[in-house]
Amino acid sequence: NKGNYEHYMQKEIHEQPESLTTTMRGRLIRGGSCKAKTVLLGGLKDHLKTIRRSRRIVFVGCGTSYNAALAARPILEELSGVPVTMEIASDLVDRQGPIYREDTAVFVSQSGETADTLLAFEYALENGALCVGITNTVSSAIARHTHCGVHINAGAEIGVASTKAYTSQIVVMAMLALAIGGDAISSQARREAIIDGLFDLPNRVREVLKLDHEMKDLAKLLMAEQSLLVFGRGYNYATALEGALKVKEVALMHSEGMLAGEMKHVAYSKQQSVIQQLHARKGRLIVMCSKGDAASVSPGESCRVIEVPQVEDCLQPVVNIVPLQLLAYHLTVLKGYNVDQPRNLAKSVTTQ
Ligand code: UD1
Ligand code: BG6
Numbered sequence: 141n142k143g144n145y146e147h148y149m150q151k152e153i154h155e156q157p158e159s160l161t162t163t164m165r166g167r168l169i170r171g172g173s174c175k176a177k178t179v180l181l182g183g184l185k186d187h188l189k190t191i192r193r194s195r196r197i198v199f200v201g202c203g204t205s206y207n208a209a210l211a212a213r214p215i216l217e218e219l220s221g222v223p224v225t226m227e228i229a230s231d232l233v234d235r236q237g238p239i240y241r242e243d244t245a246v247f248v249s250q251s252g253e254t255a256d257t258l259l260a261f262e263y264a265l266e267n268g269a270l271c272v273g274i275t276n277t278v279s280s281a282i283a284r285h286t287h288c289g290v291h292i293n294a295g296a297e298i299g300v301a302s303t304k305a306y307t308s309q310i311v312v313m314a315m316l317a318l319a320i321g322g323d324a325i326s327s328q329a330r331r332e333a334i335i336d337g338l339f340d341l342p343n344r345v346r347e348v349l350k351l352d353h354e355m356k357d358l359a360k361l362l363m364a365e366q367s368l369l370v371f372g373r374g375y376n377y378a379t380a381l382e383g384a385l386k387v388k389e390v391a392l393m394h395s396e397g398m399l400a401g402e403m404k405h406v407a408y409s410k411q412q413s414v415i416q417q418l419h420a421r422k423g424r425l426i427v428m429c430s431k432g433d434a435a436s437v438s439p440g441e442s443c444r445v446i447e448v449p450q451v452e453d454c455l456q457p458v459v460n461i462v463p464l465q466l467l468a469y470h471l472t473v474l475k476g477y478n479v480d481q482p483r484n485l486a487k488s489v490t491t492q
Contacts, residue, residue, distance in 0.1 A: 146473075147299065147469070147473070147479045147480050148298040148299040148480045149299035149301055149303060149390070149465075149469055149479050149480055150469055150479075151299075152297055152298070152299050152303045152304045153303045153304070153349075153462065153465045153466060153469060154349060155295075155304060156303070156304050156307050156342075156345050156349070156462065157342040157343070157345045157346045157349070158342070159294040159295055159304040159307070159308055160307060160308060160311055160341055160342050160345060160458070161342050162293050162294065162295065163292055163293050163294055163308040163311050163312060164311060164315070164338055164339075164341075165293070166180075167179060167180055167181060167182075167315060168180075168315070168335055168338055168339065170335075170339070176323065176328065176332070177331070177332045177335040177336070178318075178323075178335075179315045179318040179319045179335070180319075181290050181312075181315060181316065181319050183288050183289050183290050183291070184272070184288055184289070184290060184316070184319060185319075186288070187270065187272070187287065187288045188319060188320060188322070190244070190270055191220075191222075191244045191270065191272070191320055192220065192222070192320055192322065194222060194242055194243055194244040194270065195222075195223075195240070195242040195243060196222065196223050196224070196225060196240075196242070196243050196244070197216065197220065197222050197223070197224045197225075197243070197244045197245075197246060198224075198225050198226075198227055198239065198243055198244070198245045198246065198264075198269070199212075199213065199224065199225070199226050199227065199246050199248060200227045200228075200229050200232060200245055200246065200247050200248070200257060200260045200261070200264070201228070201229060201247065201248035201249060201257060202228060202229050202230070202249075202254055202256055202257055202489075203302070203385065204250070204301075204302040204305070204306050204382060204385060205248040205249050205250055205254075205257075205302075205305075205306075205309060206226070206228055206229075206248070207306070207378045207381050207382040207385065208248060208305075208306050208309035208310050208313065208378070208382075209226065209246070209248045209309075209313060210226060210377065210378040210381065211310045211313075211375065211378035211379070211382075211457040212309075212310055212313030212314055212316070212317065212454075213226065214374070214375060214454065215313075215314055215317045215334070215454035216313065216316065216317040216320070218317070218327075218330075218454075219317040219318060219320065219321030219327060219330075219331070220317060220320040220321060222244075222320070227260065229247075229254070229256035229257040229259065229260040230256040230259075230260075232260045232263065233256065233259050233260050233263055236263070239263065239264045239267040239269050240267065240268065240269065241267070241268035241269065243264070243267075243269040243270070244269065244270045244272060245260075245261075245264040245269040245270070245271050245272070246272045246273075246274060246316075247260070247261050247264075247271065247272065247273050247274065247275075247282050247286060247289075248274045248275075248309060248313075249273075249274075249275050249280075249282050250275065250276045250277070250292075250297060250302050250305040250309070250488075251275070251276070251277055251280060251487065251488035252273065252275035252276070252277040252280025252281055252282035252283050253277070253280050253281055253282070253488050253490050254488055254489055254490070255489060255490050255491055255492050256489070256492065257282065258281055258282070259492070261282065261285065261286065265285075270287055270288075271285075271286045271287050272286055272287065272288055272289050272290075273285075273286035273288075273289030273290075274289060274290050274292060274309060274312055274313065274316075275289065275291060275292065276291070276292045276293075276294050276297060276305050276308070276309075278291055290312050290315075290316065292305065292308040292309055292311075292312045293308070294307075294308035298480065299479070299480050300389075300390075300480060300481055300482055300485050300486070300487045301386055301389045301390045301468070301479075301482065301485075303386075303465050306382060306461060307345070307458045307461065307462075310455075310457055310458050311338065311341070311455075311458060314334065314338065314454060314455065315338070317454075318331055318334060318335065333452055334452050334454060334455070336452075337451050337452030337455045338455065340451070341451065341455055341458060341459075344449045344451050344459050345458065345459060345462060347449045348448050348449055348459050348462045348463065349462060349466075351446060351448075351462075351463050351466065352466055354446065354463075355446075355463050355466035355467045355470055356466075356470040358426065358444065358446075358467060358470075359467055359470035359471045359474055360470075360474060361444075362467075362471065363471060363474050363475065365393070365424075366393075366394060367393070367394040367395065367396070368384065368387055368393060368394070368395040368396075369384075369395070369396050369398060369423075370383045370384045370387075370395065370396070370397045370398065370464070371397075371398050371399075371400040371403070371414060371418075372397070372398075372399070372400060372460075373399060373400040373401050374453075375453055375454060375456050375457055376456060376457055376460055377397075377399050377400075378457055379457045379460045379461050379464070380397035380398060380399070380400075381397035382397070382461055382464070383395075383397060383461060383464030383465075383467075383468075384396050384397035385397065386464060386465055386467075386468035387464075387467070387468045387471060389468075389482055389485055390468050390469070390471075390472040390477070390479055390482045390485075391468055391471035391472045391475060391477065392472075392475075392477060392482065392483065393471065400414045403417065403418075412436070412437055415427060415437060415438075415443075419440065419443065425442075425443045425444070426443070426444045426445075426446065427443055427444070427445050427446070428445075428446045428447075428448060428460060428463065429445065429446075429447060429448070430447070430448060430449070430450035431447045431448070431449060431450060432447075432450075433447075434447060446463055448460055448462075448463065
């Protein structure tokens with residue numbers, strides 16, 4: 141049921157404040173007067189010790205689910221102290237990459253049925269790793285066969301391009317990082333700030349959704365362009381990849397997500413200098429930044445600025461992807477393409 145919306149993708153973008161609330165329901169504990177704020181993931185509580193003791197956490201997924209894991213990687217590394225590596229499911233299987241008994245392998249899949257992710261799971265299982273699932277689909281293959289896991293509870297996602305599942309996956313992995321981080325005194329203030337940020341997140345997403353009209357105007361401006369390059373770094377490297385993937389998947393426009401630090405193959409100290417360089421080379425620039433930062437990051441009048449609410453750094457990807465989802469949606473509708481079932485794209489690829 142699309143309710144008052146024209147398309148499922150549009151509905152699912154706009155219901156993210158609610159889907160995020162459902163994802164967190166019963167899992168965040170604010171604590172009483174002297175009790176600390178904590179996270180409770182029922183499906184993982186008996187396995188946290190094993191995960192903490194593992195030598196490495198390996199994230200495995202495809203497409204949007206891979207990007208969600210990439211967005212959560214920095215906070216998981218920070219709070220767990222365990223090295224976190226990333227694997228695109230098909231590539232892990234192609235390489236028969238090393239997976240050991242001391243590894244925790246986390247399989248991220250909205251549908252829980254993607255063939256490549258399932259093959260990678262069987263491979264990791266054979267190699268003795270602890271296999272954890274993160275999925276939106278109760279009783280899917282991933283949910284049933286992994287040793288343990290977390291349902292993201294985002295509600296059924298009908299639009300072929302994943303939107304609300306992406307933001308809920310990031311939130312679940314941020315909660316996973318908090319749960320693994322445990323109660324170390326050294327990071328207590330950081331953990332409590334993240335939990336406060338999580339409680340506040342649905343409101344911040346409600347706020348960023350007000351950019352809908354602005355993103356539609358931007359889509360009109362970009363409609364005839366050949367190509368869209370999306371740059372991001374740090375927590376928002378994943379936002380660049382996922383924003384570009386959305387535009388590619390539904391608007392069928394060439395788009396590429398790039399790590400801003402890789403521009404000219406040198407590490408720039410700040411995103412700001414990349415912006416200046418691109419401006420100097422006459423790129424048509426759109427800058428997305430936190431409210432209040434426009435004056436310091438925007439190189440001049442000609443540059444369009446999209447201001448988003450600022451949240452705790454590790455949660456910023458949840459807010460920042462929303463304008464890009466809206467942009468992809470409007471570009472597709474303006475071009476007259478099918479937004480809920482894009483050409484040559486399946487919701488779940490269950491064959492190899
Ligand atoms: C569970 C109940 C929820 C109830 C809550 C109350 C289910 C599906 N969930 O939620 O309805 O309100 O207790 O305490 O009945 N799992 C995997 N692999 C996966 C995903 C999950 O093995 O990929 C396992 C988990 O380890 C867990 C079970 O499935 O044993 C349910 O997971 P989840 O729904 O995330 O657990 P709770 O949030 O505790
Ligand atoms: C691909 C879809 O086949 O599978 C992507 O085209 C999707 O849109 C990816 O993100 C992963 O799907 P899932 O269900 O495993 O998260």
